[in-house]
Amino acid sequence: MKRWQVVSIVLVLLTALSIAPVTAAEKIKLILSIHTDFNREGLDDYIKTYEQLNPNIEIVKEVTPFEDYLKKIQIATVSGRGADLYHIYSLWGVEFVRSGILDEPPPEVKEDVRKNYVPVAVSGVTIDGDIWGIPTEIDNYMLVYNKRLLAEGGYSEPPRTWDELVEMAKNLTKFDSKGNIQQYGFAFLAGWDSAVVHPYLAMLWSNGGEFLSPDFKKSLFNSPEGIEALEAQLRLFREKGTDVNGSVWDFPNGTVAMMFMAPWNENNLITTMGDRYADVGVAPIPVMKEQVTSLYTWFAGVGKDSKHKKEAWDFWMWMTAQVHGPNQTTRMGDYLAQRVGAIPSRKIDIENHPRELNDQYTAPFVAELVNSRAEPNVAQGAEIKTILMDEIMAAWYGTKDAKTALNDAARQIDAILAKHYK
Numbered sequence: 001m002k003r004w005q006v007v008s009i010v011l012v013l014l015t016a017l018s019i020a021p022v023t024a025a026e027k028i029k030l031i032l033s034i035h036t037d038f039n040r041e042g043l044d045d046y047i048k049t050y051e052q053l054n055p056n057i058e059i060v061k062e063v064t065p066f067e068d069y070l071k072k073i074q075i076a077t078v079s080g081r082g083a084d085l086y087h088i089y090s091l092w093g094v095e096f097v098r099s100g101i102l103d104e105p106p107p108e109v110k111e112d113v114r115k116n117y118v119p120v121a122v123s124g125v126t127i128d129g130d131i132w133g134i135p136t137e138i139d140n141y142m143l144v145y146n147k148r149l150l151a152e153g154g155y156s157e158p159p160r161t162w163d164e165l166v167e168m169a170k171n172l173t174k175f176d177s178k179g180n181i182q183q184y185g186f187a188f189l190a191g192w193d194s195a196v197v198h199p200y201l202a203m204l205w206s207n208g209g210e211f212l213s214p215d216f217k218k219s220l221f222n223s224p225e226g227i228e229a230l231e232a233q234l235r236l237f238r239e240k241g242t243d244v245n246g247s248v249w250d251f252p253n254g255t256v257a258m259m260f261m262a263p264w265n266e267n268n269l270i271t272t273m274g275d276r277y278a279d280v281g282v283a284p285i286p287v288m289k290e291q292v293t294s295l296y297t298w299f300a301g302v303g304k305d306s307k308h309k310k311e312a313w314d315f316w317m318w319m320t321a322q323v324h325g326p327n328q329t330t331r332m333g334d335y336l337a338q339r340v341g342a343i344p345s346r347k348i349d350i351e352n353h354p355r356e357l358n359d360q361y362t363a364p365f366v367a368e369l370v371n372s373r374a375e376p377n378v379a380q381g382a383e384i385k386t387i388l389m390d391e392i393m394a395a396w397y398g399t400k401d402a403k404t405a406l407n408d409a410a411r412q413i414d415a416i417l418a419k420h421y422k
Helices: 003-019 043-053 066-078 090-098 107-116 119-124 147-152 162-172 193-206 224-238 248-253 263-279 309-320 331-340 347-351 362-371 381-396 402-420
Strands: 028-035 057-064 085-089 134-140 142-146 181-183 258-261 280-283 293-302 372-374
Touching: 028 066, 028 309, 043 057, 043 309, 043 331, 057 066, 057 309, 066 085, 066 090, 085 090, 085 309, 090 293, 090 381, 107 134, 107 309, 119 134, 119 293, 119 372, 134 263, 134 309, 134 331, 134 362, 142 147, 142 263, 142 362, 147 162, 147 263, 147 280, 162 224, 162 258, 193 224, 193 258, 193 293, 193 381, 224 381, 224 402, 248 258, 248 263, 263 280, 263 362, 280 362, 293 309, 293 362, 309 331, 331 347, 362 372, 381 402
Parallel strands: 028 057, 028 085, 293 372
Antiparallel strands: 085 293, 134 293, 142 258, 142 280
């Protein structure tokens, strides 16, 4: 065989090897851990596209209901089955960092977060003074009201102060012959920690109070301002503008005039209300002393024990930082705004999703971001939140007065803080 023939054969073999498909055994498998509500239509398309662009990568989802998600992550990590990619509620971040579940983001990821995300989102992913993930959705709280019910009660505008809210709720509440409420002027939601605690934090901050001390060593919500904020809620119960049986989930039925809610609920209202969705209005939570509301965040992170950290961070940056398309948005921004119905936290995504974020429901939430404060990322945050919920509800049910309930919550929470903040 001549030399040129040998060379040709070698080149053909090398070319064939270079384009040969990557086998399953050769692929890098990345486990993506998410909760059920984040697993919306379209997410699989992004994963498929990324796998096509990176044939050596396979991404496998592990989807868990939200109520089981925290425990699932903790158990999986202890048993050595932790994920490579996480989508995490920021309140859990302190435990995940201190227990070694999360990988510290590379410097370029931290710098991208500092430069390109709204300040309240950066605050939401800051744990013990450092950035530990990439902000995704941000959810603040607003007053959501039924325009038709308010108009039937003689009101052309939503309340702007707490006194106005109480008066309107009282007048808009209707009873049956047995004294049961048929139409709620205002509805809370007992039993769900976020629905109880987040609105209380908004009122606490609006009244000039603070949740915890800056060093997280002491509760401050049982201050006079905090007690006054809870007393303001109790006025709704005493003056028959609500009761403990009310539920924000009844709002689509047209039996609730006002409630506090986050932006992600829009799709539910559109689906369940049909033509009556035009009745929905959104306004800032009525002011006590200053205009401020509460906000919570989610973020994308990588597992500390992942064997493929670089590949994991590369995927998240492809989703969250790579600007694409004629609208110059990110894939995460598209997914959150178009599929999840949430507000994205990257500045360019807020600016460049006008159709989704400037509608009748979401636009007021976006406008109120400048007056939003992120709930603090504190050790044992989920446990602390549950304690505060239970004590607030005790006041709602009338088994404790506001001062006793908040003092009891502070005593339990201070005992937890003492173990984690010396």
